[in-house]
Amino acid sequence: MKRMKTGHAGQATLAAISALALAGCGTGAASGSSVIHLTFQEGIQSPATQKYVQGRINAFEKLHPNIQISMQNYGAADTEIPKIQSAVAAHNPPNLLWIAPAYTGQFASASAIVPAQQLFKSTGFNSSTIFPGLLNTGVYHGQVWTMPFDANDLAVYYNKTLFQQAGITTAPTTWAQFLADAQKLTKGGTYGFEMPIGNQEWTVWIWETLLWQAGGHLLNPSRTQVTFNSAAGVAALNYWVNMMKSHAATFGPLNQSYQLGDFLSGKVAMMINGPWNYGALKAQHQVRYGAFPLPKDKYAATNIGGESLFIFNTTPAANQAAFEFAKYVTTPAFQIGYDTGSGYLPVSIPAENSSAYQQYLKSNPFINVFAQQMAVGRARPPIPAYSQISADIGNAIENALYGRMSAATALNQAATQAQAALKANP
C-alpha cells in the first residue's frame, strides 16, 4: 500500500505541475482593487529624459491616486511595431504606447486603439492648446485618434571647423548650393554629406522632405492614389543619385544612418538629423557643430516627426485613465521641462509661448533652427498602408542609389506595389 500512496502523491504532483504550467501561460489576473494599473511603453533614448518622465509620472500619480503607471522602454522605435502587432493579436497590448503618429491608421482601422477625440468633451480637454498641425498627424477618417506627446523635425548638422577650412561662410539654402558645398567639403578622406542608406523608415523619412521640396506628394489629396513617382519624385531621387555620382557623399551605416559616429569622427561634414541628439552633441568635444534648415528646391519643407500617445482599447476605466495621462502630458507643467531637457519641441502652444521656453530657444540656437523649421513642416499620412508604402519607397531609393535601376524605373516599380498595398488597406 505504501507504493499506492506514493502513486497518488505522484499523480497529484503531476497534476499540480501541469496546472501550474498551464496557468503560467495565461495573462495576469485583475488585481481586484480600485487602483488602475497602466502600462506605458516608450522608446525614449536618453536616460536623463527617461528619468524626467518617470518623475512626472510620480507627480501625476500623486494627483490621481487611483492610477498607477508602469513605464517600460522598448528600445529602438523601428522595431516596436512588430512587437505591438503581436501583442494586439494576442489581446495583450500596453495601455499607452509612445510612437510615431504615422502608425495611427494601422491601429485605428483594426479598432485596436481608442479615438482620443471621443474623450475630449467628457474630460473637458481643450484641444486648441495643441498645435493643429500636430493634432492632424493623428487624424484618421476625420477623427483624432492619437495624442501628441513631443515633436521634432529634420535639419542639417554641420561641422563648423570643416566649413571654415573649406571657406564656406554661410549655410547653403538651395539644393544647388548644398551640392556645391558638399563637393568643396569633400577632400582628404572627408565627405561633404552622409547619405542615408537602407530600405527602412529612416531613409524614407528623410527622402520625403526632398519629394516635398521638389513639389511632389506621397499621395493624391483623397489618399486613393500614390503619386511619389511623379516628375518631382524622380527629380528628388536623382538629386541624391547625382550627389553619390559626384562623390560628394558617402553612405552612412546601413539602416542606421541616424548614428553620429561618422559625423563626430569628422568623416562627414554634414548629415541630416533631428534635435534629439542635442544632449549627446553638447557632451562631446570632438566636433564644433551647428545646424541649419534643410535646403530647398521649389519649396522649403521638413518632415514633422515626434511621437504621440496611442491608447489601446482595454477597459473603459483604463482607457479613461490613460487619456488622463495623455492630457497631463500636453500641459506646460510637463512639456517645458521635457522639451528643454531632451531637445524635442513642444506640442502645446502655451508651453511654446511660455517665457521659460522662449528664453531656452534664445540661449540654444541649435534647437531654434528646428523650432523655426516647424513652420514648413509636413507629416506622413497616418494611413494603414503607410508602413508598406514606406518599405516600397525604401527599396526604390536603394535600387537607384546602388545604380541597379534608374530613379524613374525604381519609383515606378515601387509605386505599382505601393498602390496595391493602398488598395488592400485603404
Place this chain on the structure above:
Amino acid sequence: MIRLHRSPLWLVLFLAPAIVLTIAFFYYPMGYIVWLSVHHWNGLSPQKPFAGMAEYRHLFQEPIFGLVLRNTLEFVFGTTIPGIVLGLSLAALANTRLPLRNLLRSISFAPYLVSFVSAGLAWVWLASSKGLFNQLVGLAGFHPGNLLNQPSLALPYVIVMYVWKMAGYNMVIYLAGLQTISRELYEAAALDGLSEGWTRFRSITWPLLRETTFFVVIINLIFSFRAFSAIYVMTGGGPVHATTTLVYYIWRLAFVHDNWGQAAAASTLMLVVVLIITGAMLRMFATAPDQKA
C-alpha cells in the same frame, strides 16, 4: 502494485505535459501556419477571408523571390560546410595533447555563448569604415569602406560571422565523437603499418564520425535555415536585398508589409524545403557504404 505502474494511465500521465506542450507550441502553430497560407490576413483585422492558392502564386510572382531563394541557399550551405570543417578541425586540435588545449577549447566555444544580437552588433562595428577590417586592409593601401554597405560583400561577411559563432558548437559535438573512438584502433592500425596524419584520419576517424557528422549536418542546416537575428541586427536584409534570406523575408512580409497570408505561404514552403533537404541527408547517410576500418 507493480502492474499499476505499468498501466496506460501512468504512461499517459507522465507523457501528458510533454504531449500537451508539443501539440500547443509545435503542431498547432504549424497547422495554423498552413491554414493561414490559404487565407488573406493583415495581422490585425478580425477577418481572414479564404484565398485559395493566391498567396503562393503572389509569392512566386514577387520580383525578388528568386534572389531570396538564392541568398538562402548560399547562406545555408555557405555556413554549414565551412562551419563543419572548422568545427572538426578545432575538435581534432583540441583532442590532442597540446599544452594549451583547454584554453583552445574555451576560446573556440566562447562565441557560441554570446547572443547573436551582441555578436552581430560587434561585427557591425568591425565592418564599419573605421572598424578593424578597414584598418587592417588599410595597411595594405585598400580602403573598401563599410563592408556591410556593399552588396557583394555583405552576405559573405554575415556568413563569416555566423561560421565564427557556430564553430565552437560543432567543435564540442565533434570532440565528443572523437573521444568515443577507441585508441586501440589507432594502435592496431599503426601495427598494421598505417601512417599517421591524413591516411589515418580518412581510414579510421572520418568513417567512425559518420553518425556525429550526420547530427552536425542536420543541426547546422536547420539552424542556418532559421537564422534571423544576425541578419536582422547586421543588415536588415540589405543592401538591395543582398542578405534577405527566406526567414528574414517571411518576417518582412508579415511585419512590414502586413501580408500574413503570404508570409505563412513562404513559411510553409520553407518547411517543405527543410523537410526535403533533411530527408535527402537522412537518405544519404543511411545508404552510405560502411567504411569502417
